[in-house]
Amino acid sequence: MKSRVKLLAAPYLAWLLIFTIVPLCVVVYFAFTDADGHVTLANLGAMRDYLPTFADSLLLAAISAAICLLIGYPTAYAITRAPASRQRFLILLIMLPMCMSFLLRTLALVALLEDQGILNNILSAVGLGRVTLIRRPAAVVAGMVYNYLPYMIMPLHSVLVKLDGKLIEAAQDLGCSRLRVLLRVILPLSVPGIISGVTMVFVPAVSTFYISKKLGGTSTAMIGDIIESQFKTSYNLNAGAAMSLVLMIIVFICMGIMNRFTGDSEVDLL
């Protein structure tokens, strides 16, 4: 009986093998071969030219994740302080943008920031003159923060809302100041939420290819942009695969480092 129940997983395991594990092996295969199928290290060797791009992408994604955490943490905390019925509505308002086309929302952000955009029109109307807001790394960071902030708030909220109020009361009874309660009780207990939020912002941010294209200048091309153009414009599948492989390894290393902080406890990604 028991073994027959296990068989229910068989179709999925076949699917997992064919559409998740094998494709990763195919990426490795393409990364180490040339267009004719001969084994080569040239694709990975060529990555040296893209080192600055990799560094820029990592830096911008890390800054975005940090800003999301700084903005997201107080917001998530404030939401948990709201009465239950309003809390649910606020969470709904956080989730709603996640379901809407990020392409169009990014375009709206461009309309806000561009040279003839809304912010610049307001600035020039009040006599402050126009400022270049777009086509710079800061604009890309703004786009990332805007797009991925909900992914930071959700896991933080789900951790903070489960926090036992008695622990905070106990800490206060024992003479902790509000700041110490925050630093010694609330913050350590929300580490799993922080890790999961940072991951959920960092991973899509480091690999994005639309946000940087619309908000960044020519100098701020990111890894995602280059991978996309290898596949969609120059049709160099092998170079694209090599780049994807490196990106994947970088992400896995980052995740490994972050998971160190959580120890054995499972991080709830949902």
Add this chain to the structure above:
Amino acid sequence: MNKLLKIFTILVFAFLYLPILLLILASFNSGASLAAFSGATFYNYAELFADDDLIGLMLNSILISVLAAALATVLGTAAALGIFRMRKPVRKLILNATNIPITNPDIVTGISLSLLFAFVGRLLRIESVLGFTTLLLAHVTFNLPYVILSVMPKLRQLNPSLNEAALDLGYTPIQAFFKAILPEIMPGILTGAMTAFTMSLDDFVISYFVYGPEFSTLPIEIYNYTKKPVPPKIYALFTLTFFALLLIMIAMNLLQIRDEKRRNRAFDKVSTR
């Protein structure tokens, strides 16, 4: 302090909704620009409903999302039941592998699948393998982890004697599953199905690498639109989708509240008895 926090939160919400508000305004704008409002009109909505191509693309998106979510829900629920019965090291290994499509950047998932399809195409000597099937396969693949991760916790919460009790009362194992186990894990299955559906509906990055010319979805077309000036009817579509989703979410919220109240009342009755 509390007041400061409140103002901060309001600002965050304003930041999240300002671009959305802009798009909604643009849907009523008689000009084509997002940045300048030239006058109010419903013209864009008329344009939207007259555009069969756009409505066709929307139906394509819904078709792919429904099919992918349904397939992933059946496969994923069966998988969760099976995985749950496995020994811990095996279970952990499989769950780690299940996490791959979630933790991997979308672009890598999209590229790995597109390379797989290219590889198979090369083996079979077919010019273009990309199309409806590859799109569906990709969507099921990235949906499966969300279903499994929503069903597993429900299985963990299950009372282990529930199945035995059902069997003792004379149910066959299959009846026991459908009458005793399934209703208990249903909330997890529904969450998984809903997550899968919304993920599919809005997916652009993975679809972009595995779609073929004969079958496209709305997000892909929107991407192609954004390379040239966007026709304002797209903003009208965005606005309608926004309010439809808002209504659905509020309705689900109200149902949940009613459900909880009912359960609390039932609990009160049991405990006062």
